[in-house]
Amino acid sequence: MRIFLACAVAAALCGQSYPPEKQRQIESFEKVWTTIRDKHWQKNPGGLDWQAIHAEFYPRILGAKSDEEAVTMMREMLGRLQQTHFGIFPAAVYNDVEGEGGGDGSTGIDLRVLDGQAVVTDIDPGSSAERTGVKPGWIVVSANARPLEPVIQKLKSDPAIHELALERAVRMRLTGPVGDSIKVTFLDGANAQVTRDLELRPERGQTARYGNLPPMRVFFETKKLGDTGYVRFNMFLDLVRVMGSFADAVQSFAQCDGLIIDLRGNPGGIGGMAMGMAGWLVDKPDQRLGTMYMRDATLNFVINPRADVFNGPVAVLVDGSSASTSEILAEGLKDLGRARIFGTKTAAAALPSIFERLPNGDGFQYATANYISAGGKPLEGIGVTPDVEVKLTRDGLLAGHDAVVDAALEWIRKKK
């Protein structure tokens, strides 16, 4: 009898063993709870007693009857923060976001989801898509005989998946190893089905390396549209080259009527680069784009005016795939009255957030800082609302027009 009692006490003290499914639920819950405790920018995340949150939810997780019920509880726990960028994506959806395909090879097609369809918006010069006559405005129907529409509909129906993730997931299906090819079926300008065998080549730009980040291809494009300067780059990375190119471009456009900075499709990168670029556009000292709040520091995104600042009108172009540093730069310049914003609402994903896989296979997203723009508004979950909302249309693209660029040029022309 005494031995039995001792064993029972020992079991109670040492913890119980659970079936594998329950163990995964517990480990996933602990991972989520501990991550918020250790990495949230507030010591009391969301102003809550986070230990009390554990005491409340742990027994509920133990009682959860299924993985789905446990995930619902974890979502409820994260919901108590009342902050965006904290979410759990079911494994099935997370797999769709991560996508099929993948690899360094690109068809050279850029696309956006317009009215539920993947529409070609741009084609890299010299790419197989250009060589085989693919045009902006064509609809991508399938890649290697796998239709895109079901993926788009599935991801669009999940409110947790924003435009940026949706377009990334779709674009991913047009990638693969360099040297392979993909059979892509389109609807052309006359809505006829056409299929092209597209060779996958390294993405446009140059390979950039930054610490532990995987190597990424970064391009910087600059041109003159009449008397207006235009710059576009796909990421705030490759710091030395992109900052140098931006400086050269702004200086070469010194006599231009205005400057267009195209941040559409730019998911961000190194936050500090936004400050550096703003230094070429803002002459007034002691200005800032905004402020980032972390657990042990508050960082002002200050602007150092350069000796030869560009003083003409500045238009910044954004869309739902403009995120993070793109949003910080666009909203900061808007708040300071230094730029007019054209396009569609941005991704509302300005915070440095991290995606991790939970023990149960679900995806877990969490933010490690908060950011308030110069005008006092958080960007997270709100995004940058353009001053002039202009949407790309398939008809416009087929006619060779970029409605957003056209609107910016028209504004600059009137400011002359």
Added chain:
Amino acid sequence: MNRRYIVAALLGFSSLAYAQDEPLPKADTILDRYVEVTGGKAAYEKRKNEVATGTLEFKAQGLKGAVTRYSAEPAEEYLIMEIDGVGKIESGMDKGVAWDKNPMLGPRIKSGAERAQALREGTFNASVHWREFYPKVETTGTETVDGELCYKVVLTPKEGNPETTYYQKKSGLAVKTTTVAVSPMGDVPFEVVTGDYKTFGGVTMPTRITQKAAGQEFSLTIQDVKINQALPADRFDPPAEIKALLSKAAEKK
């Protein structure tokens, strides 16, 4: 007598006895002792300039680079850090002008408390000159750092935030400093841990420096220090972009 009370009384007594037997040394004594244990004032004063070279690393980010620091009497400094993927970061102090320049934020002239901080750090043989910068120094207690008992000294500068430096009781060497660093991005709590002291040209200095600020850790390893080198006359001249900013500021005045 209650046994618990006896233990408490003994502990209280022993603590009081320690305090009475070993009063905290004055901060002046600790700071002057640091100069002595690292070579002595005469050794410092033989040094007219210094060129230090080493490596740096932001481990969490996977960023590495090389660092070279030129410094000379009375308060001339030129620091170059070349970091893979980030580029060349330069900063300096020349005839009272403190500046920095990096590929991200561009060139900048420091002012106010930030300039004062740069001047304290850029002054050659700064350890010998602490009285010029800190009107108030105070030993506030003892604390164990890395298993070694240290005196905790708070140095309050003429301008800027107080610095707390921990000096090992046994060796007299500084092993940690905490402060709130002044930067244009805001006041950032800052911790510097120093170690691996080595002697170059008669003066002992730390060759491993780890800085923690804003959730980032940065480590610096000094590999070589050359003393009293023949430096070019323009070694400490600010770069052209800084001179352009100085001209622009002068025009505005």
